[in-house]
Amino acid sequence: MSKPAVILVGADKGxxxxxxxxxxxxxxxxxxxxxxRAFDTESPRGTLKRFHPDMTEVVDVTTIPDQxxxxxxxxxxxxxxxxxDVRAGLLSSTLRALRDIGFLDIVKKGQVTxxxxxxxGPSIAxxxxxxxxxxxxxDAKYFLVKNHINNTSFFEWDPATYDSxxxxxxxxxxxxxxxxNEMACEQVxxxxxxxxxxxxxxxxxxxxxxxxxxxxxxVRHWLGNVWGEYDRVKLTDITAGx
Amino acid sequence: MNGGNARTPLFIVCSxxxxxxxxxxARLLVDFFLMEGRPVAAFDFAxxxxxxxxxxxxxxxxxxxxxxxGQMALFDRIIVSDGTAKVVDLSPIAFQQFFSVxxxxxxxxxxxxxxxxPIVLFMAAPDAISQRSYSLLQRRFPEMALVPVYNEMLxxxxxxxxxxxxxxxxxxxxxxxxxxxxxxxxxxxxxxxxAAFRGAPPDDIPLDTYMELLRWMRRACVEFRELELxxxxxxxRLSLQPGTG
Numbered sequence: 349m350s351k352p353a354v355i356l357v358g359a360d361k362g363x364x365x366x367x368x369x370x371x372x373x374x375x376x377x378x379x380x381x382x383x384x385r386a387f388d389t390e391s392p393r394g395t396l397k398r399f400h401p402d403m404t405e406v407v408d409v410t411t412i413p414d415q416x417x418x419x420x421x422x423x424x425x426x427x428x429x430x431x432x433d434v435r436a437g438l439l440s441s442t443l444r445a446l447r448d449i450g451f452l453d454i455v456k457k458g459q460v461t462x463x464x465x466x467x468x469g470p471s472i473a474x475x476x477x478x479x480x481x482x483x484x485x486x487d488a489k490y491f492l493v494k495n496h497i498n499n500t501s502f503f504e505w506d507p508a509t510y511d512s513x514x515x516x517x518x519x520x521x522x523x524x525x526x527x528x529n530e531m532a533c534e535q536v537x538x539x540x541x542x543x544x545x546x547x548x549x550x551x552x553x554x555x556x557x558x559x560x561x562x563x564x565x566x567v568r569h570w571l572g573n574v575w576g577e578y579d580r581v582k583l584t585d586i587t588a589g590x
Numbered sequence: 591m592n593g594g595n596a597r598t599p600l601f602i603v604c605s606x607x608x609x610x611x612x613x614x615x616a617r618l619l620v621d622f623f624l625m626e627g628r629p630v631a632a633f634d635f636a637x638x639x640x641x642x643x644x645x646x647x648x649x650x651x652x653x654x655x656x657x658x659x660g661q662m663a664l665f666d667r668i669i670v671s672d673g674t675a676k677v678v679d680l681s682p683i684a685f686q687q688f689f690s691v692x693x694x695x696x697x698x699x700x701x702x703x704x705x706x707x708p709i710v711l712f713m714a715a716p717d718a719i720s721q722r723s724y725s726l727l728q729r730r731f732p733e734m735a736l737v738p739v740y741n742e743m744l745x746x747x748x749x750x751x752x753x754x755x756x757x758x759x760x761x762x763x764x765x766x767x768x769x770x771x772x773x774x775x776x777x778x779x780x781x782x783x784x785a786a787f788r789g790a791p792p793d794d795i796p797l798d799t800y801m802e803l804l805r806w807m808r809r810a811c812v813e814f815r816e817l818e819l820x821x822x823x824x825x826x827r828l829s830l831q832p833g834t835g
Contacts, residue, residue: 531658561669562662565695 352422353461353587354451356488358434358442360477364469365495367395369525370433372574373465374400375544377429379575380584385427387418389435389442396433398540401552403427409434409442419451422460429587439466439477443484456487461589463489465523478513489586490517495525497533523577532566535559543571596822597707598671603739604680604688605713606723611741612713615766616642616679618807619711620649621784622814629674633664635681635688642679644780653678655687665697671705689727698734707735707821711764714738716750724754735760737817742768760824764817767809773802 357370370386377384386404388394391414394406407414409432422430434442443464446452455462464485466478478492492514514520536546539559547568551557578584603616616632620642623630633653634642643650654660668676680688692698701708710731712724728736738754740763756762769777776795777784784807791800 529658560662560666561700562658562665562691562695565665565697565700568696569694 350428351458351460351589352425353429353463353589354419354422355429355431355463355465355587356434356439356442356446357431357465357467358439359467359469360437360439360480361469362436364436364467365497365525366436366467367399367433368497369465369467369493369495370396370431371399371543372525372571373431373578374403375542375571376575376578376583377431377587378542378544382429382584382587383427384429384431385425386431386433388433389438390433391435394433399542409438409445415445415449419446419449440480440484443481447484452484452487461489461586462487463491463586465491465493467493467495479516482517485517490520491523491581492517492520493523493525496527497525498527498530521581523581525577526570526573528570529563529566532563532570535563536567543567547571596825597702597705598673598675599821600668600676600678600701600706600708601711602678602680602688602708603711603713604678604685605715606682606685606719607713607715607717608682610713610715610720610744611739611766612681613642613645613679615711615713615739615741616677617645617782618766618784618810619677619814620646621807622811623675623677624649624783624785625788625811630677631667631674632677632679633668634679635684636679637681637683640778640780645782647781653684655684655691661691665691665695669697669701669704669706685723689730693730698731702733709735709737709760709817709821711737711739712754713744714740714750714754714763715744716746721750721753728755728757732757735821737761738763739766740764741766758824760820762817762820764813766813767806769803769806773799773806776803 355373357366357373359366374384374386384403386396386400387409388396388404388406389409390396391406391408394404397404397406405417407417409415409418418430418432451460454460464481466481514522536543539546539551539557541550541552546559547564549557549559549564601619603612603619605612613636620630620632630649632642632646632650634650635653636642643652653664655664668678698708710727712727714720714724724736724738735758737760738756740751742765751763754763776799788804788807
């Protein structure tokens with residue numbers, strides 16, 4: 349059996365699009381027939397679970413029983429990839445907890461593939477997060493994700509400052525999530541279905557829906573570009589442990 | 591386009607340049623369907639009168655793709671394969687954005703999947719911008735019929751033929767016959783329907799003028815019928831290809 353992969357999606361700041369990125373990842377794995385499961389740490393009510401109810405469990409990642417639900421089941425779960433959508437403000441503490449329970453050690457030994465998707469906001473505070481996170485991700489695949497879905501302009505960053513932070517993490521790779529038309533984004537939210545389901549014009553019950561063709565077209569185009577980024581960083585190779 | 595099992599046509603009459611005869615072709619096309627007794631809906635991008643909606647108000651709605659609401663109102667309507675032919679009179683101002691949206695939402699592939707046949711009727715003008723835009727469209731939408739339309743009323747249009755390459759049998763060039771200004775003035779006062787005009791000659795038009803206008807309309811309609819036949823033959827040819835069962 350191939351080794352399991354864990355992907356942590358997080359940021360220390362809220363509203364930067366962690367759950368959106370997690371949703372694109374889950375759709376990506378579904379489209380590539382890679383069995384995946386997800387944990388939504390927005391306990392007790394998870395946003396991710398609303399979109400992917402069949403593959404998502406809501407957990408409180410700060411409690412030991414829920415840490416056990418996630419990490420003690422990595423080897424026996426049917427899912428090859430475990431995606432954890434970390435609640436805002438908990439990225440550093442979650443990484444610290446992973447170190448404390450010895451998870452980072454088994455990553456170091458090569459028994460588990462570990463990737464961190466660090467979603468960056470437009471502020472300088474986001475850059476400070478990089479430095480803070482760097483201490484924990486030595487053996488992880490580390491992705492700095494610039495999320496432009498809401499037309500975020502990373503106006504507070506000057507390239508030199510960004511580069512100096514970026515270089516603090518060896519082998520960090522940048523991923524850009526492009527802008528998605530606001531109305532298209534909003535309609536997927538209202539539909540409460542995965543992006544793929546929206547594109548296929550289906551509702552949560554898998555019945556034909558009446559979504560706008562134009563909005564579906566925009567979502568399809570956008571999702572294609574996001575997946576293009578995942579292909580560029582060879583995400584399927586990473587989750588396959590290659 | 592000919593009823594039966596054929597695809598529902600969507601004509602996009604366009605030019606990146608003003609005053610090439612787009613609206614005249616769109617008017618003729620809408621009236622062609624009306625004369626044939628076939629359902630048709632038209633979409634008008636022009637901002638200034640007289641435009642398609644002024645000539646054929648009963649069959650035309652305004653269109654605009656600058657905002658997402660307008661894009662939805664247009665594209666969500668024209669992709670419906672309901673047996674109603676659609677005619678879009680695309681203004682030069684909306685030209686770029688219309689095709690950008692079309693490309694981004696992968697309109698052509700989806701439209702064809704739903705039984706629509708998008709056909710661009712491109713006003714083949716002799717200027718460089720038109721020629722470049724034609725080539726770009728050809729490259730950008732290789733799966734869509736792109737038909738150069740030579741308007742004989744446009745000076746030197748015919749001389750540009752070598753710059754408007756046609757890549758398949760469907761896209762054979764069309765010709766809009768010339769009409770003397772003497773006769774044109776009868777057609778240029780909105781509202782005006784060629785279909786209604788044919789059925790009921792106005793009292794204030796001399797008989798020989800009326801006959802000449804009918805001859806001109808017939809020649810234009812022959813062009814549309816030939817295009818219709820080419821599309822039908824293309825459909826038949828595709829259906830006979832192995833694996834398309």
